[in-house]
Amino acid sequence: MKYLLASAALWAAFTGIPATGGPVSFQISTNAFSPGGTIPKKYTCDGPDVSPPLNWTDAPAATKSFALIADDPDAPVGTWVHWVAFNLPAASRQLPEGVKKEEQLPDGTLQGRNDFRKIGYGGPCPPPGTPHRYFFKLYALDTILRLKGGATKQDVERAIQGHVVSEAQLMGRYGR
Numbered sequence: 001m002k003y004l005l006a007s008a009a010l011w012a013a014f015t016g017i018p019a020t021g022g023p024v025s026f027q028i029s030t031n032a033f034s035p036g037g038t039i040p041k042k043y044t045c046d047g048p049d050v051s052p053p054l055n056w057t058d059a060p061a062a063t064k065s066f067a068l069i070a071d072d073p074d075a076p077v078g079t080w081v082h083w084v085a086f087n088l089p090a091a092s093r094q095l096p097e098g099v100k101k102e103e104q105l106p107d108g109t110l111q112g113r114n115d116f117r118k119i120g121y122g123g124p125c126p127p128p129g130t131p132h133r134y135f136f137k138l139y140a141l142d143t144i145l146r147l148k149g150g151a152t153k154q155d156v157e158r159a160i161q162g163h164v165v166s167e168a169q170l171m172g173r174y175g176r
Contacts, residue, residue, distance in 0.1 A: 025058035026059055026167070028054060028138045030054050035172075039123075050123075052097060053094065054094060054138070056094070056168055060140050060165045065089065066088035066090070067085070067087075067088070067138075067141060068084070068137070068138050070134060071153065072135075074132040081115040082115070082116075082122050082123065082134065084114060085109055086159075089108060092109075102149075103148075110145075113151070113152055130175060132174060133173055135171050140166040141163045
């Protein structure tokens with residue numbers, strides 16, 4: 001519990017969002033791989049390269065939309081962006097497997113440009129060697145972002161400043 005309280009205090013100091021002092025319940029998960037586990041080839045450039053199904057629970061009541069950023073901090077050129085999605089509806093609790101690679105989805109979700117210079121999800125595709133870590137970061141926001149489809153990770157990160165109500169994170173690994 002001390003770790004949670006210390007983390008909450010640090011989060012509050014870093015973001016300006018008050019710490020509640022209790023455990024954080026907002027969580028993101030997938031049935032495609034375990035947290036910290038190996039991402040199956042199906043979701044990588046060595047397979048069909050479809051997005052994994054993602055689910056989340058217990059979004060804060062103040063949530064007006066969600067933003068998702070998936071990236072690889074272990075890439076040789078620096079952090080590599082694999083997926084940017086934003087303005088997911090506040091009532092949503094999932095992204096299905098194989099999200100279409102379009103700027104706007106039927107529910108109004110917008111997708112940005114990844115570092116493969118494409119819209120939507122681009123799966124893990126590391127060089128041979130040590131497996132890389134892939135972080136799926138979901139942000140509960142108190143606003144709907146005024147960005148157009150095709151926005152970059154940097155665009156989204158700037159736009160969410162001061163609007164993050166809570167954050168959930170899932171990490172998987174993939175190596176070749």
